[in-house]
Amino acid sequence: MELTETWYLVLSALLFSIGATGLLIRRNPLVMFMCVELMLNAVNITFVTFSNSLRDLTGQTAVFFVLVVAAAEVVVGLSIVVAVLRRNPEADADDIAALRG
Amino acid sequence: MVNVITFIIAGAIVLGGALGVIGFPNPVHAALSLIASFFGVAVIFTIQEAHFLALVQVVVYAGAIVVLFLFVIMLLGVDTAQDLRTEPLVGQRSLGLTFGAILLALTLGGLFLSGPGGEDGAVALTGQESVVRPIDAERSQIEQLGEDLFTRNILAFQATALLLTIATVGAVVLVRNKGGEDLVIDEPGRSVE
Secondary structure (H helix, E strand, C coil), rough: CCCEEEEEEEHHHHHHHHHHHHHHHHCCCCHHHHHHHHHHHHHHHHHHHHHHHHCCCHHHHHHHHHHHHHHHHHHHHHHHHHHHHCCCCHHHHHHHHHHCC | HHHHHHHHHHHHHHHHHHHHHHHHHCCHHHHHHHHHHHHHHHHHHCCCCCCCHHHHHHHHHHHHHHHHHHHHHHHHHCCCCCCCCCCCCCHHHHHHHHHHHHHHHHHHHHHHCCCCCCCCCHHHHHHHCCCCCECCCCCHHHHHHHHHHHHHHHHHHHHHHHHHHHHHHHHHHHHCCHHHHHCCCCCCCCCCC
16 A cells, blocks of 8 residues: 555545534634644645655745744734633633624 | 554544544643644654654644643633533534535545546646755755745745734733733632533
């Protein structure tokens, strides 16, 4: 048995779908953020797979930038979640509507 | 053959961790299975000879980002299990699962039905190997990655520096406690159930 790119891409598709499903069905904002991270990781697997199979470094550079953007996104997202949960520790996704001015 | 076995074990950890994230009612357990999933992804990177990225994956994702999640969970004391049996929004779960299944079918369909067949994978999709920035097997990967980052992608690199600065300032502004309003901190003894 040989390990082809298809295996990695199927794994990536599964991981992305699990992340997207979790984002849709969970109501805790923290868990929703974790699901976004799962989706970003699925994309990273795809980038590295094509980088490896096409012998091109650009995919790995893209993963690097995805990492940076994910870190920035988590910082800002979590601070919004902290601001909302601080007022109401039982808040779920619907209560983010309280941010409306 | 060794690679196949490693891939299957790592893939099982990745998918099991991901299912744990969306399945555990307690956010702390979800964060811990997220770590498992990230480690699995790091192993997948290692199989594909992206050693530097595997290292960064463990340090940044499993280290920094999940610790940030756990820190927020503990700081706010929201580490109580959510009741997953009731469904506050009727039909949300079935609709979510349906959309997830449709997404999976579309991605797998795009993977297997596009190009001249799935046998040759990526090469079949685009036709040929890289001519833009080929990986030189003789030189170390981190050296090549740094070179690519600081020559071709220097503008994007500077943009990320700006982005990180803005994110840090934004986080400080958002969480700053103005007006002396008290933090809601959970009482001792209430936290874990």
